[in-house]
Amino acid sequence: MKRIVCLIVMAISMSIHAQSYFGGQDIHDILFRQSVKSCEEFMYRFNEEEYFPDLDETDSLIGQKNFVFLFDSQLAKGKDRDVFLKDVFQFYDSVKANRVRLSYESKKWYAELRADFFYQRDTVELGLVFQTEQTPKSLPCWMIVGINGLEKIGYTDSIGRLTISPEQHEAEFIEIESDFKYSAKEFSKFRSYEANLDALSYFFALIESGTLTFDKRVSTNFHFFDVPSYFFSVRYYSRKSSNTGWLIYDYRRIKEDEKKAILFKLLSK
Structure with missing residues (x-):
């Protein structure tokens, strides 16, 4: 198992010079096949509808190996390799146990x-x-x-408020003139305590x-947010190596209330 772990991490970190050749193939063709070229292709590989090129489809561990290739290799930098792979495989096990499949139509x-x-x-x-x-x-x-x-x-949608004097209705709200002049940059604080300010x-x-x-x-x-108890994010990396394209750069095992907090922060709810 330890040998498998080392081989996987070495494969992720592998970097190949653009002018070299391998097995009679131009390295540009190899890198193009290996790269995760689109978000759609990322979903296909995540769902195991496609696999990282050159993996043995008869290998009983092909799913785990394919999954590891979807991560930015820099996530393993400075970490114990065995611990990192164990963490990733737990993520993979959760995906399989919950039968998660990514799709364009998902609302998550x-x-x-x-x-x-x-x-x-x-x-x-x-x-x-x-x-x-x-x-x-x-x-x-x-x-x-x-x-x-x-x-x-x-x-800001804080609880802080600015108020208008209670007798202003008798003065036809003349005070509002100075409010517009001197409090313009925080005028939203004059809203009702029951009114939310939508970002x-x-x-x-x-x-x-x-x-x-x-x-x-x-x-x-x-x-x-599709995987129960997990949150992960993907972005594009342009590299002259097998670890290129749309890759997972952040993933966390979290509780559902923490997941909601991340979503609310993302949307500024």
Whole structure:
């Protein structure tokens, strides 16, 4: 078993120079086959509808080996290899025991686009969160369901409030003039104690008023909540090695309440 563990980790870490040849094949062709070229291909390999190229399909451990190739090899850096592989295999066992299959239609995965925006004279990076839906004509699409990072530009849904004097109705609310002048940057705190400030509505208002403007895309991450007691995220890595493409860069074994907390933070609920 220890030999198998070492072989797997060595395979993940394997790096091959772009100009070399192997078994009569151009290394570019080999790396192209090995890379996880799309999120769809990641799902196929996760579901074992496809396997990492060159694995022996008669091997009784092909599932575990294939699963390990879906992880960023840097996750094992500085860790005991046996402990790392044991942790990954426990994750794999949970996937199999719960018969988890990733799919585009799942309501338990999210895409997060990290993007730069201009706000006043500053640049801020925010996370736009998308989820799959169907149009009224049953056509698949992505829709924006959340935004995170707005606290950088003043958004807060805290319990703190600003109030208007109780006798202001007798003065035709003249006090509001100074409120608009001196409290404009935190004006949302004048809302009712029973009214929640929705982050997504706040974002759309900033965009449509021209206060917040799009600059450029930074990166894309996919977050999966499909596996009971686990959360994991995937992003793209461009490398001249077998460990390239869309790979798991973060995974955690967590309780369901912790999973909900991660989701709420992602969506700024």
